[in-house]
Amino acid sequence: MTRVKFLVAAGLASFLCNCSGATSTQGDAEKLMQTSREWSKAAATGDTDAVLGYFDDGAVMISEGQPPVRGKQAIREYLAGTSKIPGFKIEWEPREAKVSGDMGYLIEQTRLTMTGPEGAPVTREFQAVTVWRKHKDGTWKNVVDMSTSAAPTAP
Amino acid sequence: MTRVKFLVAAGLASFLCNCSGATSTQGDAEKLMQTSREWSKAAATGDTDAVLGYFDDGAVMISEGQPPVRGKQAIREYLAGTSKIPGFKIEWEPREAKVSGDMGYLIEQTRLTMTGPEGAPVTREFQAVTVWRKHKDGTWKNVVDMSTSAAPTAP
Numbered sequence: 001m002t003r004v005k006f007l008v009a010a011g012l013a014s015f016l017c018n019c020s021g022a023t024s025t026q027g028d029a030e031k032l033m034q035t036s037r038e039w040s041k042a043a044a045t046g047d048t049d050a051v052l053g054y055f056d057d058g059a060v061m062i063s064e065g066q067p068p069v070r071g072k073q074a075i076r077e078y079l080a081g082t083s084k085i086p087g088f089k090i091e092w093e094p095r096e097a098k099v100s101g102d103m104g105y106l107i108e109q110t111r112l113t114m115t116g117p118e119g120a121p122v123t124r125e126f127q128a129v130t131v132w133r134k135h136k137d138g139t140w141k142n143v144v145d146m147s148t149s150a151a152p153t154a155p
Numbered sequence: 156m157t158r159v160k161f162l163v164a165a166g167l168a169s170f171l172c173n174c175s176g177a178t179s180t181q182g183d184a185e186k187l188m189q190t191s192r193e194w195s196k197a198a199a200t201g202d203t204d205a206v207l208g209y210f211d212d213g214a215v216m217i218s219e220g221q222p223p224v225r226g227k228q229a230i231r232e233y234l235a236g237t238s239k240i241p242g243f244k245i246e247w248e249p250r251e252a253k254v255s256g257d258m259g260y261l262i263e264q265t266r267l268t269m270t271g272p273e274g275a276p277v278t279r280e281f282q283a284v285t286v287w288r289k290h291k292d293g294t295w296k297n298v299v300d301m302s303t304s305a306a307p308t309a310p
Contacts, residue, residue, distance in 0.1 A: 060262070062282050064219060067306040101256025105286050105299065107215070127217050129284060129301045131260050144260065146284045148303030151222040
């Protein structure tokens with residue numbers, strides 16, 4: 001193969017790789033960060049269908065001291081349950097994103113608020129890792145949503 | 156471009172994609188499961204250097220109620236600390252693996268044992284998600300190691 005033909009083929013290879021979403025890009029990481037921010041906004045509205053739309057069909061939620069919640073239907077029921085908790089509010093902020101091919105993950109900080117036993121809002125901080133798959137339409141869907149208590153903050 | 160040239164180029168594209176580890180394979184997922192099992196065995200021996208060898212230089216450990224431990228040196232110090240805990244033993248078993256390109260994740264079940272206040276071993280169960288990057292030499296290195304308490308088991 002001549003050098004020119006090799007370069008053409010290598011360029012085509014690179015193009016095909018991009019088409020299948022197999023190349024890691026900073027743009028994908030930024031898109032994942034933005035998806036997380038939009039998801040947090042959807043969660044703040046309490047719109048279960050909107051929140052659910054960010055999950056992959058086979059997603060699993062793993063939370064502290066709870067059995068894993070597997071699949072979109074189980075997650076729907078879980079979200080319906082949280083929406084009935086007095087004063088329930090959840091919001092989060094992505095801190096970093098890494099992407100390779102059609103998989104990526106985020107490290108996030110999450111804040112959960114509920115009405116406490118004395119009627120005042122009680123807020124707890126969590127640290128989260130979420131894993132994502134890029135679907136063929138270019139959207140990122142959450143496949144693993146895992147959280148655990150953050151370290152106690154200094155008083 | 157003739158059809159033959161296109162097929163040759165597409166074949167080369169596929170070959171190049173495989174070379175860069177950009178193709179998701181069941182083999183990679185199984186290799187990741189096996190890496191996790193070997194890592195657990197290394198942890199059982201208490202050999203800090205062996206355990207540390209599974210971490211990527213930029214790895215982060217996220218544990219319940221603790222600040223994240225970032226980077227191999229900080230993780231080394233963390234592991235040295237756990238090795239001094241009386242009766243400390245950690246072991247885990249991977250339950251499922253997914254891979255895309257040079258990124259993958261595992262869902263694992265972890266068992267931590269320490270000597271309790273009354274001198275008898277106390278065991279706690281955790282659920283873990285670990286994220287991995289495939290290095291150029293084909294080895295998988297851990298980039299995120301996150302755990303949280305499992306659900307209490309029925310008495």
